[in-house]
Amino acid sequence: MNLLSRLSKYIFRSWYALLLSVTCMLVSTYLQVYIPKISGAIIKNILEAGDFRALLYLVMQSIALTCLLGVFSFLQRYANSYFSQKVVYDIRNDLYKAVQRQSFAFFDRTETGQIMSRATTDIDRIRGFLGFHITSLIGSIFLLIGIMLSMLSISLVLTLFCLSITPLLTVVFMFFGKRIRDVVHKAREQYGTLTSVLWENVSGVRTIRSLATEDYERQKFHNLNKAYYQSMLQAVRLRSAFMPISTLLSGSITAFIYWYGGLQVIGNQLTIDQLFVFSTYAAMLTQPISRIGDVWSSYQRMAAAGERIFEIIDAMPDIKDKPGAIEMPPIKGHVIFENVSFGYDNNHLILKNVSFEVKPGETVALLGPTGSGKSTIIRLIPRFYDPTHGRILIDGYDIRDVKVESLRRQIGIVSQEIFLFNATIKENIAFGKPNATMDEIINAAKIAKAYDFIMELPQGFNTIVGEGGITLSGGQKQRIAIARALLMNPRILILDDSTSSVDVNTEYEIQQALSTLLKDRTTFIITQRISTIRNADKIIVLNNGEIVEEGTHEELIRKRGLYYKIYQSLFEAQKEVLPPKSKEEDMKIIVGGAIKYGSMAKGTAISCQ
Template sequence: MEVLKRLLKMLIPYRFVVMGSFMSALLVMVLNIAVPQLIRIVIDRVIMLEELHLLQFVTSGIIAIALFKALFTFLQRYSIDYASQRIIYDLRNNLYSHLQYLSFSYYNRMPTGQLMSRATSDVETLRRFLDFGIIHFLQGIITIIGVLSIMFYMNAFLAAVSLAILPFLTITIYQFGKKVKPAYTDIQKQLASLTSVLQENLSGIRLVQAFTQENRERDKFFSKNKDLFDRNIFAVRLWSFYFPYMNFISGLGTALIFWLGGRAVILGQLQLGELVAFNSYLLLLVMPLRMLGWVISLIQRSISSGERIFEILDSEPEVKDYPGALDLGKVEGHVEFRNVNFSYDGEKEVLKNISFTAEPGDFVAIVGSTGSGKSTLVEMISRFYDPDEGKILLDGYDLRDITLNSLRSNIGMVFQDTFLFSASLAENIAYGTPGASREEIMEAAKGAQIHDFIESLPEGYDTEIGERGLGLSGGQKQRIAIARALLFNPAILILDDFTANVDYKTEFLIRRALKNLIRGKTVFLIAQRLSSLKNADRILVMEDGRIVEKGTHKELLLARGLYAEIYKMQCGEEPTAS
């Protein structure tokens, strides 16, 4: 019920619009109740008593009712639609904004497909609830109260008889609601799982086809889709059983009214028009009761979707600004790790007692085997994660005492797996500097050795590239990323093994572009090819989350430790200090 309360609270900013819809629904109910009375007059007085002068009055009344009913139905629908669309508009914006600030650790736990399903399918379910569910629920309650009042006023005995079916209908509706919620919860979960499989497959389609795993991926999708089909069929069975059953109960009530009412008409205790009107009211009573079954189903689905959406909105970023955090502006680039320990799960440590200092303008290289903690170390400089123990300092300030915006605006990153958006080349280069002029973008591209290639394209810098930069080579994407970092012009630059997937010629072009990029900056470079580290001011050698060696290229070769062993394996010769 807490989720339902939160959903209803969304209506508060639009309460006057919702009240307008509610009042329109009330007027529609009044007009619906008036129609059977006009039918009663036609039968009992116009037909039976031949009071033809009333025919014009009744006809005019029906036309007026139809006209005003159309008007108020429009106002009812438009106002509630407007409110629901505004609420969903705000919810989508809030959800998307919240996702932008959640920590890396959250995305490590949550599959992308699950998030996509919640942001689309679950939000749409809430829209249907706010749009159709609420107004039909309120309209149904209003109609039930109004119709019962008229029925008791007309004939208390027949009204009491008609109420005999209500306990059976109520029990049926309760049983339906009790079974349908877990059914739709399973459907939403399975749909999210199916979306995850689809998203992963489309992202990795090149790998799938490269290893001829199309059939395997197809079978995986078919299996997930079959599970979703089975869950939907189970929900359909619930609908298929309970709704005809409710119709059967309603039919019993109608039969009972006609049996008792027909006898009363024959015995002269009830007029024919009253019986017809009474039966019309019974139909008006049964319809909202049957609609409540559909509304309850929608409410249960909305609660399931709401739980999944609020789980995201209630997730607090593990890394966030602390009260009183400082905005440093432009920094010098002095970085220090003091006895830093870190683990992703609180158990297995990924970084162990890390301590080192990088002075402004230093070129610090980080080497080590896969899984030694290199990428985690550099990610902590941007405070994507906070250390479990120890501290990381920037210009003497603990990173946790600096605003995230201030910190990250001083750090540029070039990743091994370069990500480019579906946008123009100019927009991708200027991603970190949206206000950059075309001249500044071109200067950055020239520094990254990518300007000539861009100019050779028919549309130049306005060339649209595909998702993730499809259509460009690995080296071209890397140089665009370098141009992006050049334009951003940070005090600290992090290069995460960004030449690992390119050939030597491309690497040469990238490293030539890199000379322009690193000038005057504190640089952290993760590298596998040790031959490129001869000019590093300091090299950190990592193994099993620890820094096992520190020094320059020459010093580490002379030490004949792990670094020298790696160098020998890569170069095929005994390491020398030359």
């Protein structure tokens, strides 16, 4: 389906505004062609009849028609603006819906800047074409026809001369128009880059200053700013060169008209008023020609923008409800992975034949080196991705057989990368449950140990957190995120290193608060905290996408496998902050195994991030 066919769906929704715009434009075009004739009649009356009453009538008629032209021009512009804004309003809504329904794989392969560009610059190009060039093309064609017919009715020779010059005018307009548009387009891209760099500098000002790279960033901004400045100067030079050339051509046409037309007047083949009217039409001739020349290049830009927009709108999400998908009943939390393999592409599997079972209410800690597949497992549970092979069952239901929304409503996630909206703390906590009462919000904040610091803020729960929660510390943001997840009262809870940015005391408070809550929930935890790992009902150890060990803390310590090595590394790093009892117990286990602190062989330290 071509672009115009796609746009027609949106255009027909606002056909009445387009019809009004075209009607007003046709009336305006007729008045533009007719008003010079009134002016000619006024001159003729002054020179020949000398009738004051007729002169007054013609002047009043000219004023009335000019006012009428203004009214119809206003209506045409208003209707046209309404039409174009309504069309892009509908397209923008459809684009947003399309982005919202896309799966995570779409965002993995699509840059954020590309999505933003389609939602802003590309949308604006469609608005510009629909809001000006469609009716401008129709109006310019009718105006050109009206001017030519009126000129022919006055002088065939002068009209043919003007027609012979028209191709030259068209070439000049298109030559300069294309170059000016190209330079301006380049300048806009440079301005976008300049804006992005400025945004990055403002957002990353702490990093820039901590690394003392201010001079480098200033020079980078200076170079980009200079390139933008030079492009804008080039556009000014082209416009400045175009104006005198255009004026020279127009002046030459006018001079020839007055010379040849003057001879016609002297020879009584033309009258003064006819010469005046003809010269007026000749001056009007350049306007529709230049507009018609602009339409094609504008359409090309709009077509490219439209293709990029509909590329997203037409993109089918990888994760969607299958035909006949059912609502997920209230979850108990029984999770089974059956021979699950997964890869972001077919050439490289992140998970390989992973199978395990988690009973309702169990807490499972996922452990393993970087890239072992821990995060992939927790992304598969809420169906952010589908397994390449195998299946995932929750309470006996294959998660591909239930509606995605009904599944995710019952799963709470606190990720390592916390995102808070530029809204109040209350709104951020209640984001997953907009109808939550204030008591529910406060209770969730208390459980997450966020209540005390919230009440210390100037406006409490009504405090605006800023873009990305910039006014809060990392630990505070994570406690807000935990409160947000708890408010949803999920049956399955996923904590992806959710206490990594809090101090030991705060983490201990959160763990104490969560200990009772987690008893009735199936919980998956990715963490480096020993206290969290020890308290898990089950520990699953992964390496290279495969489960290499599974069991409780005590069972895995005695196996002296990969978990044993990872735990040694973590214990050595965290022994200063472990509770005395925990430290003593672990020391007995490790020493009993004939391995003391620091006795790991060189090169065997393993990160579990």
